[in-house]
Amino acid sequence: MMGDRATVQDALFYEFSLERHVPAKHLLRVIDRFVDLSGIRQHLAPHDSSIGRPSIDPDLLIRMLIVGYCFGIRSERRLCEEVHLNLAYRWFCRLGLEGDVPDHSTFSKSRHGRFRDADLLRELFETVVRRCMAEGLVGGEGFAVDASLIVADAQRQRGVKSGEDLDPTARRAVAEYLATLDDAAFGAATPVEPKFVSPVDPAARWTASWGGPAVFAYCTNDLVDVENAIIVDVEPSTAVRQAEVGAAKTMIARVHDGLGLWPERLIADTGYGSAEMLDWLVHERGIEPHIPVFDKSRRKDGTFSRADFAYDHGSDSYTCPDGKQLKLYRRRFAAPRDGINQDNTLRYRASQADCRACALKAQCCPNAPARKVTRSLFEGARDMARAIAETDAYRTSRRQRKKVEMLFAHLKRILKLDRLRLRGPNGARDEFHLAATAQNVRKMAKLYAARQPIPVS
Incomplete structure (x- = not known):
């Protein structure tokens, strides 16, 4: 009942x-x-x-x-x-x-x-990072950097062709966009004009770089200490590779000046392996680049690539597979020349007489009278990165880089930040700082709980 x-x-x-x-x-x-x-x-x-x-x-x-x-x-x-x-x-x-x-x-x-x-949210983030350092969670020996796309709060069907007709008084996000046109992380990151501009959030970049349909998006850039996956800095940028590299430089300099952190090595993917970036790390910051070198010198037509030519530092020349020399200049000039091209490269040339009589010409320069080999002005840093890539420490760094990817997955799947709710560069900055703060305090809580002794019943 x-x-x-x-x-x-x-x-x-x-x-x-x-x-x-x-x-x-x-x-x-x-x-x-x-x-x-x-x-x-x-x-x-x-x-x-x-x-x-x-x-x-x-x-x-x-x-x-x-x-x-x-x-x-x-x-x-x-x-x-x-x-x-x-x-x-x-x-x-x-x-x-x-x-x-x-x-x-x-x-x-x-x-x-x-x-x-x-700038309270930035202060909050730095306060949490200092607490992580005080708890011994930041080793400071190795950092990893990467960027991830976050979809902006803008409909991709409503883009306009140009931002010239945008009214700066119509929306706060438009005024913020116009204020960042000279910012290296946004408007000045690349001279390439986007195909579409969002009238509600013009700083968001029209991109399809993740292989799916094109969307308006920002990039969140994280600098992570690999010991316990603590985010030591975060920076928003437009969704282009040049802006991501610039954001990495900004974060590395900022954590050194503000937090006194100077890593021995930086771990990143090939997008950060440009000659200029590697040279900046090695010669200006004294950081080992555990980064794959961005190199397009390998040929696909079966002819010799630049790697087949041996460079000699003493004579500043290359030696071809047939033993002939490629030099920067073959005569003296009244006014000395440095030989640096606009793209920061040096061009080494073989003698036409040597190439004409060479039995390997068909494999080397079949369509040119003599072979030319270009060398980056920053090739020394590239060589250092290549040498590091052969070490066991580099293989360890490749595994540690996954910690950044895991943080991005946690950001989007657990914290639900796969799409921004705020608009404009300042809105993106606020959301990224709060999300990084949340990830750091959650990490501290997890590590604290793991350190507690299990009570004996």
Whole structure:
């Protein structure tokens, strides 16, 4: 038989402890150990007005944003609802049972106002990185860098042909785009004009570089310490390779100047293996490039490639497979010439007489009177990268590079940041900093839990 219908009888008094209802192993309880927001008010003080109504506590807003990005809650409207209902979220945000959750519009006003003026989210990210360093999670010996496409909040069907007719007063994202035309990470990264420009977010690049349908997208660039996969810096850029390389240089210089980190080696894919980038790492930064060399000198028609010619540093010349010399110049000039071409290469030439009588001419230069071999001005750095590629340390670096890819997969699948919600370069920058902050605090929490001894029953 059925039991009696359950009835609810309200008690006159309740005794409830929010502290007791949050499990000891809850992720937020562990994260709370590593989130120090004591310096936020001081950092915001110069940008806060001394008159008017009191603003919402910035500590509360930042804690709510950390919750949102740690648990993949992309909508700020939904975030307010979840914090209102979830006891663990209330505990982490220091709201108690009766604290009021701010309206979702408060986030937009703070983000476009005092947070952005004070560069607060960047300060938050660096504070977490310093905590990672204090916990001994950043080795500083090896860094890996890579970039990943994040789809922008712009419909690909509504692109326009040119950005010349965009109204800078129509949208905030348009004004930000015009302000970044000379920025090496955006407008000045490449002279190539995109096929389409988004009228709602013109800084987003029209690209199909991931092999699928073309979309408007940004790139998030991560510089990762490979010891524990801690993100030590993050930088947004437009979705072109030149901007990604420029962002890598910016991050390496910034972590050295701001955090005192100077890696011994940098791990990256072939896209970062240009001669200029390798030379910058080796001669300007003293960093070993564990990077495949970007090299298009190998021929596919069966004739000799540049690798078949031996270079001699003493005589500054190449020797062909038949033993003849290729020189930069074969006579003296009244005014000395350096021989450097516009593309930062040197061209070494064989003697026409040697090539004419050579039995290997058909395999070397069948359609030219004499063979020419170009050498990059930065070939020394390229040779160093090639030598490193033959070592066991390089093979270890290839495996460690996967940690960056895993962070990008975690970013898109777990934190749900496969598409941006904010527009403009500043919006992308805010989202990438918050996501990197969330990934670092989650990593600290995971490593802290792993270090705890298992209780003996």
